[in-house]
Amino acid sequence: MEGGNWEELNTELLVDIFRRVGMESLLLDVPLVCKSWDKASLDPMCWKHLHFPKYIRPCCAWDYILTPYPGRIINEYGHRHYIYCLTEVGCPFPITSFIKFVVKRSHRCATELSLSICCHEKALTYAANECPALKALYVDALEHCSRFLLPSYEKISINPKLLNAWKNLEKLDFGQGMHVNRMIASAIVISQPKLKYLVLQRAIFYKREYLLMILKGCKEIIHLDVRNCISYFYFDAEILKLASQIPVFIYEGSIHCYYG
Secondary structure, eight states: OTTOOGGGSOHHHHHHHHTTTOHHHHHHTGGGTOHHHHHHHTSGGGGSEEEOOTTOOSSOGGGGTTOHHHHHHIIIIIHHHHHTTOSOTTOSSOHHHHHHHHHHHTTTOOOEEEOOTTOOHHHHHHHHHHOTTOSEEEOOHHHHHHTTTOOGGGOOOSOGGGGGGOSSOSEEEEEEOOEEOHHHHHHHHHHOTTOOEEEEETOEESOHHHHHHHHHHOTTOOEEEOTTOEESSOOOHHHHHHHTTSSEEEOTTOEEOOOO
C-alpha cells in the first residue's frame, strides 16, 4: 500500500479484517488506531461471533492477575463502571453489563455465542432476546453453577424456556455438569429442530427416558457427546441401537450409579 495510509482503507475491507481479530482487539486495540478504524469496528458484522473469555467472573479482582485479557477488560471497562457505581452488588466487575454492552453491538446479527463462566441468568436472558440468529451456543453449566456454590444435586443451571428463543441452533454445548431433567430434554427436542451437535459432558441423567427423548427426538443430530456422564440406568441395547444411528456418539467414561 505504497504512499497510502491505513486509515484510508476501504470500510468493507476493514470490516472483513476486523471480524477475524477477536473480541479483545475489537474492544481494546482497533478503536484507538484512528477514527475510520473505530467506525469500522462498530459494524455488526464484526460482532457475529461473540466469544467471551471464560474466566471473566464477578469475584475478587486478584483472580485476574494471571489472566492478561480479563485483566485488561477490568482496567478498561470495569474501572469506568466502578467510578460511576455501575458495578453489580458485591462484584468488582459488572459482568452482566459487560455482556449486554458487547451483545448490543451485534445488532441481533450474532451467530455464535460463548459465555463466560458465572454469568447471571439475566445476561443469558438478554442474549436470548438480542441474538435470535444464533447457530452455536456454549454455556458451561458446571462452572456457571459454581458461581452460586450449589451442591452437585442442585446443578440444574439453565432455564429451559430460554432455549425457545433460538430456532436456528445447530450446535449446543452445555460444557460440563448439566443436570438433564424432563424440561431440559423436552426443550432441546421441541425447540431445536435443526440441532446437529450436542455436548453434555459430565451431565447428570436421573432417568433413562430423558436420554431416550433426546435420541428419538433430535432427528438431525450428527454428533452427541455424553462422555463421563452420571446416569442412574445402564446404557442398554435400546439406547445403543438408537445411538448407532448418530454418526458420532461419544459416551466413554460414563458412570452408572445406583439410585435407592
